[in-house]
Amino acid sequence: MGRPTIADIARQAGVSKGAVSFALNGRPGVSEATRARILRVAEEMNWRPHSAARALGGARADAVGLVIARPARTIGVEPFFSQLLSGLQAVLSAGSVALHLMVVEDTAAEIEVYRRWASEHRVDGFIVVDLQVRDPRPAVLDALGLPAVVLGGPGKGGNQLRIWADDREAMLSIVDYLAAIGHRRIAHLAGLPHFQHTQRRIRALRDASRRLGLEEAVSVPTDFSDAEGAAATRTLLSRPRRPTAIVYDSDVMAVAGLGVAGEMGVSVPGELSIVSFDDSVLARIVHPPLTALSRDTFALGEQVARSLLEIVDEAGPGRDLQMPTPRLTVRESTSPPGVVPSASAVPPVSRFHRPG
Amino acid sequence: MGRPTIADIARQAGVSKGAVSFALNGRPGVSEATRARILRVAEEMNWRPHSAARALGGARADAVGLVIARPARTIGVEPFFSQLLSGLQAVLSAGSVALHLMVVEDTAAEIEVYRRWASEHRVDGFIVVDLQVRDPRPAVLDALGLPAVVLGGPGKGGNQLRIWADDREAMLSIVDYLAAIGHRRIAHLAGLPHFQHTQRRIRALRDASRRLGLEEAVSVPTDFSDAEGAAATRTLLSRPRRPTAIVYDSDVMAVAGLGVAGEMGVSVPGELSIVSFDDSVLARIVHPPLTALSRDTFALGEQVARSLLEIVDEAGPGRDLQMPTPRLTVRESTSPPGVVPSASAVPPVSRFHRPG
DNA sequence: CGGATGCACTAAACCGGTCTAGCTCTGGCA
């Protein structure tokens, strides 16, 4: 005989299928004595629910979906995703909810997967990442009627909830710090320009520069890859009046930039200060360790998962959420311009966070 | 009205449910004319199959499972997993097969998930990683009757298939290279000792050392973390007769070790050569770039996915597979001991692979 | 010309659960 079904249990326990269903799902309709007996029989026969049969009746899929539209090869490079995944898993697995993951080529394919999984009842909700400037996806998910957590910026949506970090504040804190220790020419290696957070960071830098009266503050868009990060750094450092500080939108680019500086004989932080918008092992293990914005991506993943499970459960609109503004962790890749610090000296700017 | 069902299509097209099912699945039983009409109606009504209903009849789940038993927080750190995931996705998404991913605490929990997903018909097969010395998982999967691809070493199994890299050959090629350029004292920062591949690498180093008559060749087990990598490096470099070359089992540890060397004023590669057993952006972007074993983890992921889909389809035992032996990519972190090379000089050991 | 064959299609069972309508029995109360 194959796997036991509730019919088998019913026969064994001498009751009807319905009674078994009631007992196994802890709902009224059977006496405590009968319930206990049914549970015992089910246990003995090692019964497990058949998720497909349950889903047919419209129950939960106990899974959520994450579709990422990027070339599969680049996913492995970006620590952000793996950390986000880690955080998601930490919460999801605690609730025995699985993650349906798929990597596709572009947004059109992504939407196609949304439709398919929705119609196939594969998932109870979605996580949307890489929010773009005019993004079609929230509307599609709204139409499909599936709850979703959208990562990347404020906005409206039916059964949706937004979670974002305050990129503007974060960028301002970086620029304020650099200006405070004397930098007047700052460059910014930005990410893909059609992402919303890239736009916000570029605008924040421009505004801060104007307010502080900086000599120069330029944003250079890239594709987030180490190759473009290195190339753009080389270009910037080759100019006659080169920037004294560069802010990188990702740690991978920052580390690549650090390598280029070394090659070109530009000392860090003596002649060039480097700040990464993303903190990870990467930023800590290179030499010198990088001053970086400590965004806890793992915690972000946890929060996203928690919020999604909430709106899936309640089927009511949850609360949009802004993650705490990340704090700048000052390490050894930044110093006042033109100063070669001694071994232990780090700029004493006490109002900024320092690692313990 | 909610989503259309085949009953709706049948009514609309004036045929029976059975005819619709035949038509939609491309099987004989309807004329070409009727089939075309049914397909047109289905298209018009935007019909999609309900996966749960299909699964009830015993069909495919069109998903495979990957359960990882490690602390969720560490997954994000290890480039290996994200690259493996990328490779898996590249193949799976081409076949419209989803990946069910779950991170759990330990092997016991992992086995529990196997049982649950198997009994719930959630997946068609599993991918098993981190094979251990006496690993209970292959036997469990065998008993569950689900096909699986086991990553990590040769072995037997019913509907299972093994894929592994030749760690022994790889380690030998590293040691041969180091010995050829004159190193006699080599240390090895190994990974977790209960993993099979760790054991194989340790044994290979010991054998090579004996064969080549090296003065010293020691393997130090670690937990793969950058912290332990750094600590162990510090210990090794503090010894009176320190090694002239260190082989790191992961790129994260190698980069951490590079940082420690810098801090302690030990020049790389002048006083210490560094080899990483794992290649990734990480190894390329630090300074100096690391000599590393180029294992194409992305390609490994692709192969695993391909093999799994094959045995799922055929339900017959596939062929075990050994991945091509990784080649050593010589970069600038290695040189003959005690030699400080000029800017462009790299040891001219032509029989080893050099990046283009 | 009669029977066998095969094609196109229908009706209904089936997968393994959930859920509702309804039945029986017991106890409480007027």
Next chain:
DNA sequence: TGCCAGAGCTAGACCGGTTTAGTGCATCCG
């Protein structure tokens, strides 16, 4: 004593597909 409420349980419909047995009809063959 008669009536009603409610607890405990059963029978069976139902979810949306797949699959099998069976039917009607045209065609082929001897």
